[in-house]
Amino acid sequence: MKAILRSRLTPLLALALVMALVxxxxxxxxxxxxxxxxxxxxxxxxxxxxxxxxxxxxxLGHAGFLGIGAYAVAxxxxxxxxxxxxxxxxxxxxxxxxxxxxxxxxxxxxGYYLAIATLGFGVIVxxxxxxxxxxxxxxxxxxxxxxxxxxxxxTGALNWYWVSAGAxxxxxxxxxxxAASPTGRALRALHDSEVAATGAGIxxxxxxxxxxxxxxxYAAVAGGLLAAMNGLITPEAASFSHxxxxxxxxxxxxxxxxxxTVLGAAFLVVLPQALTAFQEYEQAVLGLLIMVFMxxxxxxxxxxxRALIEERLP
Amino acid sequence: MSTPLLDVSGxxxxxxxxRAVDEVSFKVATGEVFSIIGPNGAGxxxxxxxxTGIYRPSRGTVRLDxxxxxxxxxxxRVRSGMARxxxxxxxxxxxxxxxNVMVGCALSERTSFLADLLGLPSVFRQNRVTRxxxxxxxxxxxxxxxxxxxAGALPYGALKRLEIxxxxxxxxxxxxxxxxxxxxxxxxxxxxxxxxxxxxKSGVAVVxxxxxxxxxxxxxxxxLVLAQGRPLAEGPPRAVRENPQVIAAYLGDIGSxxxxxxxx
Numbered sequence: 001m002k003a004i005l006r007s008r009l010t011p012l013l014a015l016a017l018v019m020a021l022v023x024x025x026x027x028x029x030x031x032x033x034x035x036x037x038x039x040x041x042x043x044x045x046x047x048x049x050x051x052x053x054x055x056x057x058x059x060l061g062h063a064g065f066l067g068i069g070a071y072a073v074a075x076x077x078x079x080x081x082x083x084x085x086x087x088x089x090x091x092x093x094x095x096x097x098x099x100x101x102x103x104x105x106x107x108x109x110x111g112y113y114l115a116i117a118t119l120g121f122g123v124i125v126x127x128x129x130x131x132x133x134x135x136x137x138x139x140x141x142x143x144x145x146x147x148x149x150x151x152x153x154x155t156g157a158l159n160w161y162w163v164s165a166g167a168x169x170x171x172x173x174x175x176x177x178x179a180a181s182p183t184g185r186a187l188r189a190l191h192d193s194e195v196a197a198t199g200a201g202i203x204x205x206x207x208x209x210x211x212x213x214x215x216x217x218y219a220a221v222a223g224g225l226l227a228a229m230n231g232l233i234t235p236e237a238a239s240f241s242h243x244x245x246x247x248x249x250x251x252x253x254x255x256x257x258x259x260x261t262v263l264g265a266a267f268l269v270v271l272p273q274a275l276t277a278f279q280e281y282e283q284a285v286l287g288l289l290i291m292v293f294m295x296x297x298x299x300x301x302x303x304x305x306r307a308l309i310e311e312r313l314p
Numbered sequence: 315m316s317t318p319l320l321d322v323s324g325x326x327x328x329x330x331x332x333r334a335v336d337e338v339s340f341k342v343a344t345g346e347v348f349s350i351i352g353p354n355g356a357g358x359x360x361x362x363x364x365x366t367g368i369y370r371p372s373r374g375t376v377r378l379d380x381x382x383x384x385x386x387x388x389x390x391r392v393r394s395g396m397a398r399x400x401x402x403x404x405x406x407x408x409x410x411x412x413x414n415v416m417v418g419c420a421l422s423e424r425t426s427f428l429a430d431l432l433g434l435p436s437v438f439r440q441n442r443v444t445r446x447x448x449x450x451x452x453x454x455x456x457x458x459x460x461x462x463x464x465a466g467a468l469p470y471g472a473l474k475r476l477e478i479x480x481x482x483x484x485x486x487x488x489x490x491x492x493x494x495x496x497x498x499x500x501x502x503x504x505x506x507x508x509x510x511x512x513x514x515k516s517g518v519a520v521v522x523x524x525x526x527x528x529x530x531x532x533x534x535x536x537x538l539v540l541a542q543g544r545p546l547a548e549g550p551p552r553a554v555r556e557n558p559q560v561i562a563a564y565l566g567d568i569g570s571x572x573x574x575x576x577x578x
Contacts, residue, residue, distance in 0.1 A: 177432060188409055196400065199388070203389050
């Protein structure tokens with residue numbers, strides 16, 4: 001049992017199983033769309049899991065990278081006549097490039113100061129998306145062209161469900177690969193002690209930057225999928241509240257846990273839909289539930305439950 | 315002494331006008347245990363930070379194996395053969411003991427970021443090699459039984475040895491140990507004492523900062539005494555212990571406790 005809990009690929013198999021089961025029990029295409037949103041936000045949050053959970057570096061502007069990926073898929077086909085799939089890739093590359101440029105100076109900062117600097121970055125991206133009306137459609141956003149995957153027009157909730165599920169599985173596999181590799185060890189090491197990691201010959205700045213760029217690429221791919229699935233994108237995608245939500249997903253699920261990140265994303269995507277019955281109290285109830293979760297599962301869902309189970313096993 | 319492996323020459327740094335380390339020179343040869351002692355605040359750890367590149371010296375040079383490494387950044391000094399432990403434990407507390415040592419092997423690992431991301435078979439081969447090396451090092455410092463324990467759960471004395479194992483993982487030519495026996499009981503100190511002697515014997519130059527005078531006098535080949543950032547005396551343990559200037563420095567208000575231990 002302990003071996004299963006600790007195996008590297010357990011979260012991946014658990015995730016694949018859930019993905020296969022959801023379409024069988026989802027009553028309507030609305031539910032499938034919500035599930036697809038869970039996979040997409042999980043993907044965005046997984047990048048933060050690498051950055052925050054492994055390397056211990058916070059980003060409060062990560063929706064900015066999500067926005068870059070989303071608008072690449074919107075702007076490329078509409079203004080430049082490029083293929084949407086190519087734009088998804090270009091958006092990921094652009095996002096990684098921006099992360100590299102921004103990360104070099106700001107990753108020198110630590111803790112609160114890094115949080116504020118990344119927040120500033122997110123604000124700037126949102127501002128540009130708001131004000132460059134010619135290019136982005138301004139606050140009203142813009143529509144996104146349909147995506148064709150090798151001649152197959154991706155439409156309908158079920159197709160988007162499988163596309164987003166596939167993207168998340170790939171993202172989760174890569175995140176688990178990193179965790180089990182020398183790079184993952186270096187990231188976790190610098191999380192605990194930068195001076196000792198440096199003493200072991202690890203180039204701490206380079207490793208932090210690599211994690212930051214990777215996290216930005218995850219967010220951009222998620223953003224591109226979000227835009228393409230919704231067929232519409234607004235600057236709201238890059239908003240500060242979105243950045244905070246991504247961070248909350250990582251923490252609620254359990255810092256550094258891949259499966260936990262998906263649970264955290266499910267928590268924050270599904271609950272608002274389920275809580276619409278509370279009408280104007282919806283946000284208050286959501287906030288209350290987050291507090292209750294953090295009080296009773298202080299390490300986040302997965303690490304807290306794992307500790308409980310391992311305690312009870314011989 | 316044959317050609318020195320580590321050659322520190324006229325090194326110094328000032329913080330806000332205070333010369334924390336001033337004109338300190340010493341040479342250490344392969345297989346030698348060289349100890350740096352002195353009252354608290356004498357600049358011993360600052361000297362370590364200058365030698366390992368955490369601080370950039372305002373004057374002086376550091377040579378390793380003949381090459382001037384004064385301007386080499388700290389993470390690259392490991393590559394030229396310099397590893398260290400820390401006065402205040404710098405352990406990766408959320409990792410297991412063996413993972414801590416595996417991090418120390420980082421330099422010998424041959425993988426790339428892309429290979430790690432894709433989980434190529436070479437990464438897992440590398441992991442197995444690294445793990446075997448780390449386990450052998452844990453065995454060497456006497457922590458083999460605790461390999462899979464979270465580092466955060468290890469007792470203090472074990473963590474001191476874990477740091478030594480992690481430093482050895484870089485296959486250093488020079489090993490700098492900052493108070494490896496501080497806070498350890500007699501049994502743990504004895505174990506560390508034997509370990510240091512064995513490491514030196516295996517062909518590593520050991521530079522040691524230590525307050526435990528019994529340990530210093532027993533295992534050092536030569537001792538450097540620092541006082542207020544300046545070298546006070548240097549030589550074999552016996553000569554240093556009998557040096558009137560050293561006794562005076564230690565009997566001065568700050569160092570009397572250590573002097574008692576030195577003569578006790």
